[in-house]
Amino acid sequence: MTKKYRSCSAARAEIRGSGTYPDIRGTVTFRQMLNGVLVTAKIFGLPYENECGSGIFAFHIHNGTSCTGDAEGPFSDAGTHYNPGETSHPYHAGDLPPLFGNRGYAYMSVLTDRFTVKEIIGRVIIIHSEPDDFKTQPSGNSGDKIACGKICG
Ligand SMILES: [Cu+2]
Ligand SMILES: [Zn+2]
Numbered sequence: 001m002t003k004k005y006r007s008c009s010a011a012r013a014e015i016r017g018s019g020t021y022p023d024i025r026g027t028v029t030f031r032q033m034l035n036g037v038l039v040t041a042k043i044f045g046l047p048y049e050n051e052c053g054s055g056i057f058a059f060h061i062h063n064g065t066s067c068t069g070d071a072e073g074p075f076s077d078a079g080t081h082y083n084p085g086e087t088s089h090p091y092h093a094g095d096l097p098p099l100f101g102n103r104g105y106a107y108m109s110v111l112t113d114r115f116t117v118k119e120i121i122g123r124v125i126i127i128h129s130e131p132d133d134f135k136t137q138p139s140g141n142s143g144d145k146i147a148c149g150k151i152c153g
Contacts, residue, residue, distance in 0.1 A: 015148070023047075026041065026042050026043035037116065039110050043099060059099050060092070061115070062080065065122050080139070088138070124151065129145075
């Protein structure tokens with residue numbers, strides 16, 4: 001029987017850019033698998049400035065529950081990385097591989113067993129302006145929060 005997973009088998013987030021990055025949009029889906037959660041991101045409208053049309057953007061699930069902010073930052077309410085185990089970056093449960101832009105489009109799919117779909121529903125997922133260096137504390141020197149989506153079940 002598959003019934004026991006039914007209520008939390010999948011979730012999704014609709015991604016929208018900040019006022020400075022209005023072209024960013026896309027979706028992130030979360031599917032509960034036997035060995036973890038399959039996270040799949042399809043993002044359009046990412047910025048690129050170099051002639052190769054590339055860019056690398058840090059990508060994390062954050063603790064916050066709302067894609068809102070203040071004068072300091074448009075998504076500052078997203079807070080810190082989702083980290084129920086109180087580990088350090090890049091071992092936070094919410095840490096994900098960065099997005100690789102291809103003239104503004106990024107596709108990324110990864111399996112992670114650091115969280116279940118159930119526990120991330122209601123939190124937010126953030127795209128940053130810079131690559132994640134997977135070293136600097138507490139957030140990998142990832143730059144500004146340029147896009148955000150609330151994870152809905
Ligand atoms: Cu982040
Ligand atoms: Zn982190």
